[in-house]
Amino acid sequence: MARVPNKVALVTGAAKGMGRSHCLRLAEEGADIIALDFCKQKDDVKYPMGTADDLAETAELVKKQGRRVLTSHADIRDLEALQGLVAEAVDTLGGLDIVVANAGISTVGHAWELSAEQWQAVVDTNLTGTWNTIKATVPQLIEQGRGGSVVLVSSVAGLRGFPGMGHYSATKHGIIGLMQTLSQELGPHNIRVNTVNPGLINTDMSMNPTLFKQFMPDNPNPSEEDIAAIYKHLTVLDIAWLEPVDVSNAVLWLASEEARYITGISVPVDGGQLVRA
């Protein structure tokens, strides 16, 4: 039996990486999908962001599961665009049940050395963009009166600091504060709100030369094998990184009836990174 049968799920940052994986895992388990992504490269982000082709591929993969999909090149920093998309999606797909606020960016730098622009870019996308996603979707969930599940994507960096990630970590901590508040505000509406907190996941955000250099400043050309040896020391389990589907399985669980009384929690999916740190 499907675990999210005939639910409608909105996923931000859906073109690639974990966002695509969340779309597919939810579709495999019976959900129709609203897949949105900015589909543009930001100059300050030093790894490839999603493209229009990537988002189209996500949509094709969802359709192969026999589910309906609506795509949009919306930017989560644009509240009006998100509100318009939600209104259109509700008309087309008949409502909204699951919200996965996944889109995010990462840049690196010591907290005191970041430019004001670097700071603002990460705050605007990761924190304000997540709040925009909530502001655009939650009124619909409340109005429908059929409950819902909101999953905010934080990070292990939302539960502790990491050198070179002060701005990122601040936004991911902020997302947990937002979740803990919203879970109390929305409980009476039977809308559950939780975070997932990924560790090192095999996507471009964690698997890119700029970040590799952060870990290995003396290695002029660090390879994936070099970084695997380092990442392996960060986890308790005998792995260097996790796959996107590992996080999607936690998202799916939180979205499903199996978690019907789970709200206000943060779920690390990190191979034991936090317990080791």
Ligand SMILES: NC(=O)c1ccc[n+]([C@@H]2O[C@H](COP(=O)([O-])OP(=O)(O)OC[C@H]3O[C@@H](n4cnc5c(N)ncnc54)[C@H](O)[C@@H]3O)[C@@H](O)[C@H]2O)c1
């Ligand atoms: N990869 C990791 O190791 C890791 C660890 C912890 C948390 N996370 C978090 O997980 C989430 C997904 O990360 P990922 O690793 O899949 O990254 P990714 O870069 O592969 O995918 C992120 C997607 O978000 C989209 N996006 C970025 N800014 C956007 C905006 N303003 N509006 C709409 N879409 C936008 C990008 O185009 C991209 O397709 C992020 O919130 C990230 O911070 C990642």
